Amino acid sequence: DAGVIQSPRHEVTEMGQEVTLRCKLISGHNSLFWYRQTMMRGLELLIYFNNNVPIDDSGMPEDRFSAKMPNASFSTLKIQPSEPRDSAVYFCASKNFGDGLRMNTEAFFGQGTRLTVV
Amino acid sequence: SQQGEEDPQALSIQEGENATMNCSYKTSINNLQWYRQNSGRGLVHLILIRSNEREKHSGRLRVTLDTSKKSSSLLITASRAADTASYFCATAEMDSSYKLIFGSGTRLLVRP
Numbered sequence: 001d002a003g004v005i006q007s008p009r010h011e012v013t014e015m016g017q018e019v020t021l022r023c024k025l026i027s028g029h030n031s032l033f034w035y036r037q038t039m040m041r042g043l044e045l046l047i048y049f050n051n052n053v054p055i056d057d058s059g060m061p062e063d064r065f066s067a068k069m070p071n072a073s074f075s076t077l078k079i080q081p082s083e084p085r086d087s088a089v090y091f092c093a094s095k096n097f098g099d100g101l102r103m104n105t106e107a108f109f110g111q112g113t114r115l116t117v118v
Numbered sequence: 119s120q121q122g123e124e125d126p127q128a129l130s131i132q133e134g135e136n137a138t139m140n141c142s143y144k145t146s147i148n149n150l151q152w153y154r155q156n157s158g159r160g161l162v163h164l165i166l167i168r169s170n171e172r173e174k175h176s177g178r179l180r181v182t183l184d185t186s187k188k189s190s191s192l193l194i195t196a197s198r199a200a201d202t203a204s205y206f207c208a209t210a211e212m213d214s215s216y217k218l219i220f221g222s223g224t225r226l227l228v229r230p
Binding site: 111 | 148149151153159160161162163166168206208210217218219220221222223
């Protein structure tokens with residue numbers, strides 16, 4: 001398996017433009033996390049899904065941010081309109097939530113998308 | 119929001135020395151995990167310790183967990199220059215174990 005794949009790796013866009021970040025989960029995983037990393041705020045959990053259903057989106061900063069899982073292996077994070085303060089590295093991670101005794105599992109991270117909004 | 123705070127924020131040691139990083143958290147947890155991040159890369163899982171475990175080893179890594187103090191430590195023995203990275207603890211909360219919350223991280227520099 002190629003691991004969690006994110007695209008693009010780098011994105012530079014102008015303020016006000018729509019940005020779409022993409023993530024392909026590891027086959028068989030059923031939990032998906034989106035994180036944002038900045039020097040000031042560290043790693044922030046934005047939203048996570050379990051079995052394609054958003055479980056907790058309390059970390060999504062504003063209505064400008066939205067995330068979807070159209071199928072079990074793919075997710076998008078969209079920012080519309082983008083602002084300079086959205087500049088950060090965005091990571092997605094997937095894991096197999098499992099059940100009962102298999103609940104203690106690790107997350108696998110993608111390489112991240114470095115977003116710069118100018 | 120961040121669950122954990124890590125201490126120290128930065129650590130510089132000589133190759134061959136041991137490195138100890140600490141993590142404190144706030145809520146009841148199902149497990150605690152440590153991750154490593156090289157500059158410009160994604161996070162890589164190192165070790166997981168369950169809430170009913172007190173100590174765990176993996177190669178040169180030793181993790182302890184004290185749930186009464188809500189704290190954990192990561193010890194890297196006989197450090198190498200290649201261990202230079204940022205290290206994060208992450209907690210899986212008791213109420214929803216698939217939600218991973220990360221600490222602020224420790225930047226480790228191992229000098230050759």
